[in-house]
Amino acid sequence: MGKVVLVTGVARQLGGRFVRRIQRDPEVDRVIGVDAVPPEHHLGGADFVQADIRQPTIGKVLAEHAVDTVVHMDVTGTPLGTRGSRSAVKETNVIGTMQLLGACQKAPAVQRLVVKSSTSVYGSAPRDPAVFTETTPPKSLPSGGFAKDAVEVEGYVRGFARRRPDVAVCVLRFAHILGPCAESPLVDYFSLPVLPTVFGYDPRLQFVHEDDVMEVLRIASLEPRRGTLNSGTFNIAGDGVLLLSQTARRLGRPTVPVLLPAVTWAGTALRSVGMTDFSPEQIRLLTHGRVVETTQMRETLGFSPRYTTAETFADFARSRGPGLLPPETLARTVDRLADLASATRSEERT
Incomplete structure (x- = not known):
């Protein structure tokens, strides 16, 4: 008998795509997709069960289908489509995770748990290290938004791992996921x-391509290859970094610098146009940034992304179409302004 894999959050594009991917693996016998609402996309040959993970019914689903592998992807920063709100997302992230882990604890058939988390658990602060490893404590814990949800989710997962040491638990801390179908506040x-x-x-x-997300989730869900270990906590990101100014140029979008004291007002304005999770944590990210080390991803988990951070962003930018300004024109304009500012400072010094 092959594996019986349950995947949460399948009404989202990323969850639905993973369901279609994992059921093609020869180690997998059945895939059960779970979400509170029916997906608008197809799930291939997977079984769909409409269930809210915030409710105790998820325990019955695990028992009825004799699930041995749970992939928890219903941890996100944005509502699904036009439904829901920030409070509903938080309930699903935190309360839903608690309920799911409680059900897994009571399900003796469960042998493996994979949780989609985020590098946002490290926060963003002015005195952060240049690069975070999986064991680096954050200088300042996130105080709100999806980042705080992710911190709470990981705390509950650690508690579950202590209570069920027989279960292989893998937490994947993804950098910002980008691609044609990506959904996130960023x-x-x-x-x-x-x-x-x-x-x-x-x-x-840093960014990670949604194609690489599919592959690393698949690796974490199956039996480890010789010389690898797919349990533990892993940072997942493409090689390299991009500056925010570089991303704007590549999108062909102009920027409007806002003084730090006025940033809170800007966040309120962005929320008014539908950005439900433009929280203080998002503002800190756009101020201080964040970079993580991925050695454990390669050496322990045995995964190497196909896309670098720059390649990931390039593919995302192509899917968005042209911006207000052609990227080449915007880049030349920014460079000219920088040269002009440098020349002005030189004249002032002389």
């Missing part, structure tokens, strides 16, 4: 016609 930000930035700051950012 995707919403990059979709704005003009990008507000924090005056005087140009943060470093």
